[in-house]
Amino acid sequence: MSLASAGTDRLRGMRIDLKTAGPLVALILLCVLGYSLNPLFLAEGNVSNLLTRSAFIGIIAVGATFVITAGGIDLSVGSMAAFIAGMMIIVMNWAVESMGVSVGTVLLGIGCSLILGIGAGFINGFLTTKGKIEAFIVTLGTMGIYRSLITYFANGGTLSLDSDARQIYRPIYYDSLLGIPIPVWVFIVVALIGWVLMNRTAFGRYCMAIGSSEHVARYSAIKVDRVRTITYILQGLCVSLATIIYVPRLGSASSATGVLWELEAIAAVIIGGTVLKGGYGRIGGTVIGALILTAIGNILNLTEIISNYLNGAVQGVIIIAAVYLQRGSFRAGRKKTPAQ
Amino acid sequence: MSEATPDGAILSASRVSKSFGEIPVLFSIDFDVRPGEVHAIIGENGAGKSTLIKILSGFEQPTSGSIIYDGDRAVLPPNGEAEARGIVLIHQELNLAEHLSVTDSIFLGRELHRYGLLDLKTMRERARAILDRLDVRVDPDARISSLSVADKQMVEIAKAINRDARVLIMDEPTAVLSVAETKTLFEQIRRLTEQGVAIVFISHKLDEIMALANRVTVLRDGQLIATMNTSALTPDSIAQMMVGRELSNLYPPKKEPDVDAPVVLSVRGLSAPGISNVSFDLRGGEILGFAGLIGSGRTAVAEAVVGLVVPEEGEISLNGQPVAFSDVRESLAAGLAYMTKDRKGRGLLLNMGLEPNLTLATLPKHRRGGFLTASSEHQALERAVRRFDIRARDPSVGVGQLSGGNQQKLLLAKCMESDPDIVIMDEPTRGIDVGTKQQIYHIIAALAAEGKSVIVISSEMQEVIGLSHRVLVMREGRMAGLLEGAEINEAEIMRYAAGVKQGEVS
Numbered sequence: 001m002s003l004a005s006a007g008t009d010r011l012r013g014m015r016i017d018l019k020t021a022g023p024l025v026a027l028i029l030l031c032v033l034g035y036s037l038n039p040l041f042l043a044e045g046n047v048s049n050l051l052t053r054s055a056f057i058g059i060i061a062v063g064a065t066f067v068i069t070a071g072g073i074d075l076s077v078g079s080m081a082a083f084i085a086g087m088m089i090i091v092m093n094w095a096v097e098s099m100g101v102s103v104g105t106v107l108l109g110i111g112c113s114l115i116l117g118i119g120a121g122f123i124n125g126f127l128t129t130k131g132k133i134e135a136f137i138v139t140l141g142t143m144g145i146y147r148s149l150i151t152y153f154a155n156g157g158t159l160s161l162d163s164d165a166r167q168i169y170r171p172i173y174y175d176s177l178l179g180i181p182i183p184v185w186v187f188i189v190v191a192l193i194g195w196v197l198m199n200r201t202a203f204g205r206y207c208m209a210i211g212s213s214e215h216v217a218r219y220s221a222i223k224v225d226r227v228r229t230i231t232y233i234l235q236g237l238c239v240s241l242a243t244i245i246y247v248p249r250l251g252s253a254s255s256a257t258g259v260l261w262e263l264e265a266i267a268a269v270i271i272g273g274t275v276l277k278g279g280y281g282r283i284g285g286t287v288i289g290a291l292i293l294t295a296i297g298n299i300l301n302l303t304e305i306i307s308n309y310l311n312g313a314v315q316g317v318i319i320i321a322a323v324y325l326q327r328g329s330f331r332a333g334r335k336k337t338p339a340q
Numbered sequence: 341m342s343e344a345t346p347d348g349a350i351l352s353a354s355r356v357s358k359s360f361g362e363i364p365v366l367f368s369i370d371f372d373v374r375p376g377e378v379h380a381i382i383g384e385n386g387a388g389k390s391t392l393i394k395i396l397s398g399f400e401q402p403t404s405g406s407i408i409y410d411g412d413r414a415v416l417p418p419n420g421e422a423e424a425r426g427i428v429l430i431h432q433e434l435n436l437a438e439h440l441s442v443t444d445s446i447f448l449g450r451e452l453h454r455y456g457l458l459d460l461k462t463m464r465e466r467a468r469a470i471l472d473r474l475d476v477r478v479d480p481d482a483r484i485s486s487l488s489v490a491d492k493q494m495v496e497i498a499k500a501i502n503r504d505a506r507v508l509i510m511d512e513p514t515a516v517l518s519v520a521e522t523k524t525l526f527e528q529i530r531r532l533t534e535q536g537v538a539i540v541f542i543s544h545k546l547d548e549i550m551a552l553a554n555r556v557t558v559l560r561d562g563q564l565i566a567t568m569n570t571s572a573l574t575p576d577s578i579a580q581m582m583v584g585r586e587l588s589n590l591y592p593p594k595k596e597p598d599v600d601a602p603v604v605l606s607v608r609g610l611s612a613p614g615i616s617n618v619s620f621d622l623r624g625g626e627i628l629g630f631a632g633l634i635g636s637g638r639t640a641v642a643e644a645v646v647g648l649v650v651p652e653e654g655e656i657s658l659n660g661q662p663v664a665f666s667d668v669r670e671s672l673a674a675g676l677a678y679m680t681k682d683r684k685g686r687g688l689l690l691n692m693g694l695e696p697n698l699t700l701a702t703l704p705k706h707r708r709g710g711f712l713t714a715s716s717e718h719q720a721l722e723r724a725v726r727r728f729d730i731r732a733r734d735p736s737v738g739v740g741q742l743s744g745g746n747q748q749k750l751l752l753a754k755c756m757e758s759d760p761d762i763v764i765m766d767e768p769t770r771g772i773d774v775g776t777k778q779q780i781y782h783i784i785a786a787l788a789a790e791g792k793s794v795i796v797i798s799s800e801m802q803e804v805i806g807l808s809h810r811v812l813v814m815r816e817g818r819m820a821g822l823l824e825g826a827e828i829n830e831a832e833i834m835r836y837a838a839g840v841k842q843g844e845v846s
Binding site: 196201202206209212215216217218219223280 | 667668672680689691692710
């Protein structure tokens, strides 16, 4: 420490700044591009719509940031969301039939969602830690299970929420508080809590430690299995919250609900600068990643240059480019390392 | 005295300097190695040894100066051309793919083909021939992951021979070898030199250098101090040249613990995977040495005591109270800390800075109302840097970039953060320079003087002898003997460790 050399410090500092600011710069460029293609992009209605849409993926991605930082992966989130949505609708419809419609119906649905989300997360966590099965395999399995369960309960079709219950539930998606849509509020709160958890608590530090080296974590008196399981439970909780604000949007769930959400969530995490192998997580980056992904789709919708059908392709290019840039800066860092 | 004339040298460096950015690490070094000789390079961590051999093997380019190979000025690009021309570097962390077989590894990158397909049969036969020539009993079909470190090293050497190495550069090959394994390695090296191979050899162990090397080059702070014939040197004179000062008191004086100091840790009949029926007592203020060959179960004892491994049988008591830890957190809370020997794989998070590493095991201490307080962690680092003399240019840079000595001091600091009463240190000075070793020895002695109890597990016999009040020798997972006072000497320890003598304790 006493040997600090100002020159190298400054160089290093700039490199890190560029790296952390990268996703933000990309988002700003994207906004400038969107505005220049169609000024409607920054109109109040569109911005609020964009933020609301990004809330689903964003909330799930905040959970995924913890799972990935701790060296895991959860592929089941999309199917889990569809399954939870279906179960919520079934429970609420049942409640309407037997007890009539009230605010309690919706609260019951929300409670059901929270229990299922936490439970599903616990199952993923338990199987990966105590069952010692690769997270990729466990969540690939649960992904298939939830997807086929929703198809089964919907009898291959669509589950629709009772229209009276939907009237009561509607405001959770469509209303605003202080001019900001409620889903965006939920997103903001989830992201803030996530940021504090990741950066200001021992739990966040443990996630990064486990992701960088499980051995070191274990030898450092960290309860690796417990921390890992909690990351999956957090992920389940985030899926549950996203589903709670998603259900009133359409009031229905089918086997097509939440398809590919897992990949969008993982993409948002990675674009944001979290390392896929684990060990380094950035909640702020994840939020920006979710915004970038939604903004791409939105811009394509507003312009005629590229077909909206190519949304996935553009997202794919952005994801690969983001990871390439991360890799590039890592390699540069290694080259500068003086031996001995 | 100095041998500046590169007469008959196969590989030499002439006035080689190297800087990384603005930081110079080598200043105008002359170095040469002749066919059939062993030339040792020695110096403290950070003296520039690794950089010099990387330049000799083409992994780094010199900032100025030149490399002469086989009588010609040579530019060795880092793309493996040096290896193709017969200069092979064996890294400290062996570079073998764990899932390949021995034959695959020996021929990796130079596979033999027949009709466009791999010629497995010939490759296996040749691998067998090379291994036989080295007198190594390793199955050519064995997976690398199933071999001991010593055998892996032999495979690296076999690989080098298969590449017709004319210059073999070895970076601390003995750091992870036991005494017996080191002996075998030296036989191989002598065999190679008889065949005219030139060997460049880095080691921290002075006795090894005296036994093996024809010439020694001493580096200090990137400067060439001297190149001399080994016969003109003594271990003391080498050590003095390395550090530039007298090293009279490498080991601090032993302060005998009170005879009536209470037993703080008592282990009876402990059995766990790899060990059986181990019993010992540790008193307050005592340093108990654990000696034995690599793989004799010393680490397994430590891991079973602190709860990293669940014991199968036996009783452990702490200050008279029976305990059974199933988790490191519990043993840490009870005042028992274990410092792993694998600082890179199990001790430190190499991609993180000093602070998160230091506080990782004791984060709850730095919490206020559930949140971490940065200032508290910062103070902990400042204290540790002062107490353990950790030197880092930038504390936020990944600790993987620190020198081995500083990593070890950081690991020690991390281990002491929990303020333990009993510390088990596994190989506390592996692969670090003499100066840092001396610092660590003094820290250990100071801990004991404060009344803390220390178990030192070490494969360096001098270290166990120089530090310990009593020495427990292990062999094949069992206790072979317990030595006290004048019995603690190299010959006696070796007798127990090698099984020549069986102790009354078993």
